[in-house]
Amino acid sequence: MWYMTEERQLMLNVARDFVQNEVKPVALEIDKSCRFPLELFKRAGELGFLGVTISEEYGGLGGDQTTLALIMEEIAKSLPVLTVAIGAHSLLAGGLLEMLGTPEQKKKYLAPAATGEIMLACGSTEGAGGSNQAEFTTRAVLDGDEWVLNGNKVLISNIGVADVYIVLALTSDIDPATKSGMSCFIVEAGTPGFVIGQPEHKLGWHGSNTGSISFQNCRIPKESLLGPLGGCLQAMFVSATAEFLSCGPVSLGMAEGAYEMALEYSLERMQKGKSMFDRFQVTRHKLVQMWGEIESLRALVYSTYAMRDAGSMELARGRLLKCKGAEVSEYVAREAIQLIGGVGTVVDTGVERFWRDAKVMAIGGASVEALMDNIAMLIKNKTV
Numbered sequence: 001m002w003y004m005t006e007e008r009q010l011m012l013n014v015a016r017d018f019v020q021n022e023v024k025p026v027a028l029e030i031d032k033s034c035r036f037p038l039e040l041f042k043r044a045g046e047l048g049f050l051g052v053t054i055s056e057e058y059g060g061l062g063g064d065q066t067t068l069a070l071i072m073e074e075i076a077k078s079l080p081v082l083t084v085a086i087g088a089h090s091l092l093a094g095g096l097l098e099m100l101g102t103p104e105q106k107k108k109y110l111a112p113a114a115t116g117e118i119m120l121a122c123g124s125t126e127g128a129g130g131s132n133q134a135e136f137t138t139r140a141v142l143d144g145d146e147w148v149l150n151g152n153k154v155l156i157s158n159i160g161v162a163d164v165y166i167v168l169a170l171t172s173d174i175d176p177a178t179k180s181g182m183s184c185f186i187v188e189a190g191t192p193g194f195v196i197g198q199p200e201h202k203l204g205w206h207g208s209n210t211g212s213i214s215f216q217n218c219r220i221p222k223e224s225l226l227g228p229l230g231g232c233l234q235a236m237f238v239s240a241t242a243e244f245l246s247c248g249p250v251s252l253g254m255a256e257g258a259y260e261m262a263l264e265y266s267l268e269r270m271q272k273g274k275s276m277f278d279r280f281q282v283t284r285h286k287l288v289q290m291w292g293e294i295e296s297l298r299a300l301v302y303s304t305y306a307m308r309d310a311g312s313m314e315l316a317r318g319r320l321l322k323c324k325g326a327e328v329s330e331y332v333a334r335e336a337i338q339l340i341g342g343v344g345t346v347v348d349t350g351v352e353r354f355w356r357d358a359k360v361m362a363i364g365g366a367s368v369e370a371l372m373d374n375i376a377m378l379i380k381n382k383t384v
Contacts, residue, residue, distance in 0.1 A: 003302045008067050014047055015074040027079040031353045034199070034206045036161050037082050041089075044075075044082070045116015050090050054098060058106050059114035065242075066305045069249040073301075076253025077260075080357045081207040083250045084364075087243050088157035089113065093120035093166040095239035096184055100227030109164055109186065121162035123153040123187075123213055124236065133174060133182050133233065138215065140169040140185060145222045147185060149193070149215035155364070159196050159211045163189050167215075171230050179233045184226035193218030204356030205364065238313070243365060245308065245318040248301040251325025251361055255294050255332040258354040262336035263287055265343075276339075286339055290332045297328045316384035319371040326362035333358050 004012075023040060030037050044050055052068040054060025061067075068090075072083045090113075097110045097120070112118045128135045138151025149169055156165075165187045174181040187194055197212035227235060266277040266287065276283045304317040333355035337344035344351050362368045378384050 001302070003066055003306060007063075008070055011048075011052075011063070011067050012070045012074060015049070015071045018043065018047060018049075019074055019078050023075065023082065024078045028348070028350050028353075030079065030081065030207045031350075032206070032347060034201065036199075036207055036209050037079065037085070038161060040079070040082055041085055041119065042116045044086060045114075048115075049075075050086060050094075050116050051114030052090075054090075054094065054110065054114045058098075059111040064309045065245070066302065066309055069246070069301065069305050072246055073249035073253040073256075076250040077257040079207075080250060080254050080354075080361075081205050083246070083253075084205055084208045085119075085158055087246050087250075088122055089120045089162075091242040091246055092122035092124075092239050093164075095242050096122065096166050096226065096232070096235055097186075099235045099238065100184055100232060105186065105226065113164075118163040119158060119161055121156060121158035121165045122239075123156050123165045123167040125153060125155050127152070127154050133168070133170075134176075136168070136170055136182075138167070138169045140171050140183060142171075142222070143219075146219045147222060147224060149185065149187070149218040149220065152212060152214045154212050155200075155210055156213055157208055157210050159199060159209050159213055161209055165189065165194075165213065166226065168232065168236065169215075180230040182233050182236075183228075183230055184232040184235070185220060186224045186226050187215075187218065187220055191218055191220060202360060204353070204358070204360035206353070206356075210364075240366070241313065241315055241318045244322045244371065245304065245314070247361060247365070248297070248304065248321030248325045251322075251329040251358065252294065252297050252301055254329040254354050254358055254361075255290075255297065258329075258333040258336035258351055259287075259290050259294060261349075261351045262290070262339045265340050283339060286335050290335050293328045293332060297324060300324060316375045316378040319375050319378075322361070322366070323368040323371050323375075326358060326368055329358035329361060330355060 048061050049071050051060030052063045056062040076083050094113055113120050126136045140147045140149050167185045167187050171183040172181045193216045195214045199209040199211045266283050267275050269276045271279050304314055308314050336351050343349055
């Protein structure tokens with residue numbers, strides 16, 4: 001592939017060995033039990049996957065975005081939910097720490113996060129407002145040398161397993177002109193007044209600890225403010241874009257995983273002396289269409305990442321990767337189930353979980369409908 005380099009190939013080889021020897025053997029069990037893959041997450045940290053793009057100064061590899069995309073794609077072929085945990089940790093929460101943190105905060109939290117010694121979560125989403133933070137209700141008030149947090153967050157990834165939460169809270173009303181008013185805070189698990197709920201049982205992303213957290217007169221040190229007072233929304237926009245970008249290679253990996261299972265089945269399943277592939281034209285055509293969608297998505301993913309590594313933010317294409325990725329992965333997984341037939345609906349075969357995970361991809365983190373509207377505004381303002 002045109003985007004491969006010797007360094008990227010070396011990292012991809014490490015990722016492939018990790019997936020083949022450690023991830024794939026337990027992937028189905030994790031999906032069925034909804035168990036958070038903590039040991040795999042820690043192992044990913046040991047291999048450097050959690051700190052690919054973090055600077056070497058703070059324990060990372062100082063690598064590029066494309067290398068991270070290759071790793072996420074490879075993992076998603078077997079266990080997409082592990083990439084969900086990595087994205088929330090490294091891209092959302094880790095991204096905010098890297099952009100807004102003081103050297104002391106980065107040394108304390110970002111450096112151990114880069115190696116998996118601690119896990120991060122990002123507490124942003126609320127029941128009201130969606131992506132309109134002006135409607136958020138979680139607030140932080142300065143009382144002497146402490147911030148006092150009150151409010152609730154919903155559908156937060158990595159709850160209960162994260163050691164540190166990067167939390168968004170209003171410190172004043174949002175100014176429509178400057179977008180100031182929202183601040184970031186570092187809240188450690190176990191802080192009095194910080195209540196962590198139980199993970200939700202979801203359609204897909206089994207093994208992702210997704211649920212609610214709340215703050216009930218939760219007091220944290222004044223030094224827990226992350227970045228400028230009232231000035232974190234721009235950084236959150238950048239951090240969220242990195243997560244949207246990652247949905248491209250993750251969706252690509254899911255589509256490839258489902259496609260490979262359908263192709264293998266069609267070559268091995270015999271009908272009247274011939275494989276399904278050789279006997280039925282409809283089987284061959286379905287596989288060609290699936291392959292075509294996968295390769296089209298691959299071209300979009302890695303051309304966008306190339307532009308990102310060249311310094312462009314790619315706000316529109318980053319969001320498009322999530323929209324197109326969810327569409328392609330759901331389509332390919334659906335067709336894979338159809339090709340495999342009744343057996344494809346059986347959980348123990350492992351193919352139907354790709355469809356369930358793809359369906360959640362279209363919603364989790366930001367719905368494709370909301371992102372399409374974001375893209376439309378970027379097109380209108382000629383900022384694509």
